[in-house]
Amino acid sequence: MLSFVAQRIVKGVFVLLAIIVMNFFLIRIAPGDPAAVMAGEAGASDAQFVQQLREKFSLDKPLPEQLFIYVKGVASLDLGFSFRQQMPVSKLIAERLPATLLLTLTAFAISLILGITFGTLAARFAGTWADTAITVSALLFYATPIFWVALMSILLFSVYLGWLPSFGYETVGANYSGLAHVKDVALHLIMPAMTIGLFFMATYTRMTRASMLEVKRLDFVKTARAKGLRDNIIQRRHVLRNALLPVVTLAGVHSGTLVGGAVLTETVFAWPGIGRLLYEALLQRDYNLLLGVFVVCSAMVLIFNLVTDLVYRLVDPRIEFAS
């Protein structure tokens, strides 16, 4: 197992390097650079001002040299300096990452727990009204754009009902501590986490249902039934466990897109995470910050995928850690 993990880490480093090089050039294909953006924001600028900015950000150097400087920095765990935010990128990301992790992991947990539960129920009661209701609801959440769900939930729960705060991570100026602070953050977390969670829940529901229905028909389930095992035990130990493999695979893939989903949600709910940082960096052509967020997100995807492979083994002991 250790050699498996080691190999995956080495491969991961190469993947990260490829991501950095590709994105480095991709970002620069887009028209405009940070100097153009900041000159615009300054409200008055001359060519000298723009040139000063370009020199300050080393944008006047040849591209290969810029890439070399960047990769050299990353190798020594230095993600560079954010042009616009005037801060080291690693510091900016470190400040924002906890908020994103709190949001995406909560959303991930919500989607998995609800998705598997509803999927199991739908499979158990396949063909009944309960199955139809679950399947249709899942489709509805899947087909509705995340930003629309976010805006509508703000309208309902913040504007009309006044139950939940509409933006931010905590109540600014309230200075809560201890349990009151936890409750405050939780209240702010509900809408953004549910917005992302419900979208992904829909796919897990459908995947679990389909997979369970398929496993249900297999011979070992019939054997278990013939042995006289109770239905609950058959569903839980034999059907669900075997049906979970595709769900785990999907969850591994989704772990990366959760950060992508968080871009929209963090923007609408003013959640101070790295999704929003990414969005702002893109609009401001803050190259270092953009690349830094890509590096961190890619690393997260690689880690999640490694964890997924390890979970495979736990779910199904027949799988070996073959490289």
Added chain:
Amino acid sequence: MLKKFVLALALSGVSTMALAQEPKIGGTINAVIQPEPPGLMLALVQNGPTQMVSGNIYEGLLRYSKTLEPQPGLAESWTISPDAKTYTFKLKQGVTWHDGKPFTAADVLFSIETLKVTHARARNNLVQLDKVEAPDDYTVVFTLKQPFGPFIGIFEVGSMPIIPKHIYEGTDVKTNPANNTPIGTGPFMFKEWKKGSFIQLVKNPNYHVKGKPYIDGIYWQIIPDAAARSVAYETGKVDVLPGGSIENFDVPRVSKLPNTCVTGDGWEFFSPMAWMWLNNRSPVLANKKVRQAIMYAVDREFAKDVIWNGLGKVATGPSSSAIKFYTDNVPKYPYDPAKAKALLKEAGYKGEKVRLMPLPYGETWSRWGEAVKQNLVDVGMNIETIATDVPGSNQKNMEWDYDISFTYLYQYGDPALGVGRNYVTSAIQKGQLFNNLEGYSNPEVDKLFEEGAVATPDSKRKEIYEKVQKILVEDVPVAWQLELQFPTITNCKIKNLITTGIGVNDGFRDAWIDK
């Protein structure tokens, strides 16, 4: 409904005056700031959000009334020599920086030298400065190479912020760690900046204006989505929506919310003016008749009434009606598609493709771009819309890679500061984002703007600027659209928020909360 809204906006100033009350002490104001400022050190960063927050931390030598008359700031009095070349400022005594050190003339001298390097607009404003001296700790004397009409108008906090010499002397101003915890002389002190969430300022207990500020502090809340900003106001989480915080089409709805006050005041100094750069280098637009045809083809009243919800004013020419030496005695361009078609025919326009680039600043600007495109198509022009984001649009403008491009620029109270730069030949410079991007060049206009900047007295300047406005309106180097108005929306419990022509950017020192 629209008329009622505009009337309410116009009357808001009157009602504020009528209800003058004794200010109450205490409370905190929550205001929206968007986008998040890149930094708060005003000598280094001059974008709108930075000025809005840092106008509370730093101060300038002067402030300007809503009629743009100079008022005391860090300078308590000033005199101008009869030859209009020497400006002597007497500084206020007893002013301290937020760290307790005394403010003196040495800080002003140090700030001027720094701004010449770091502040593009200040550098331009100081172009006629020969020397600046401090005969004593509380006197600063500016000597000009020649008289410069708008000089008394360049001392507000955003144009010339005064920074502490004792913090920055002998250091690299750009990388000084103190930039993260800015120290000024202003009514509020920096307390905390939680990136992505809020910036907190607290009352300066040693502020040099006795009894002010009235409030205990300000939270600037960072909310990236325009709809979410509306909701934040609607749910009472923020009290102040500075101009431009929400989409224009949402302004009438939010303005009608209970206990909501709206004012268009506070933009007199900036006088934002929207126009379309017409690339005079383009074979089609090089023809004056085509440019005039565009002026006749675009329905600017429609844009004002529908797209801007009745806010603003149709521009008559290069100068905003709020700034000095404006005249409306210029050729007029009413909406007249028939005349536009005739002019295009006279110009020999054969349907060549013209690229139109709307300003990528949100929905209002996109809609405006679509409306103008429709107007131009209606008179037979072949228009292709270029869609891009802010960096892309800036880049294209800087490289003159457009035919028609929307913009809006500030005019800073005087044609020598905010108008001339858009039309003089010397301001044609590839690689810059503002000024004469259209490539218009007229020696007579150059000469008049040059004379206007240094002429004395004001009656002479008036004569010159009126003449140049007529020439420009006849030539149509750019297609002037609207004098923009960005209303500031507040909860009515917030009183006296805007007291100068600089508006919200001038700080909340006079504001108080009626509890």
